[in-house]
Amino acid sequence: MDKGWQDFVASHWGKILGGFAGLLVAILVAVVGFWLTVFIFICVIVGIFLGSKLEKKESFKHLWESIWHSKDY
Secondary structure, eight states, X not given: OOHHHHHHHHHSHHHHHHHHHHHHHHXXXXXXXXXXXXXXXXXXXXXXXXXXXXXXXXXXXXXHHHHSOOOOO
């Protein structure tokens, strides 16, 4: 790869990544529809959240309580 391209990619990596993400969303909407695409992204976000908690070695009980904490009134 040419040094010019490497510099270009290194200085504009966020725009390139965003462009590919936008392309992926457009293809998903065109192929499976808007609401199924929204559902897929919600599932991905929940999966990333749960995966990050597992990486931090948090127990499932602690995770469950942090989501559904009860307030004593």
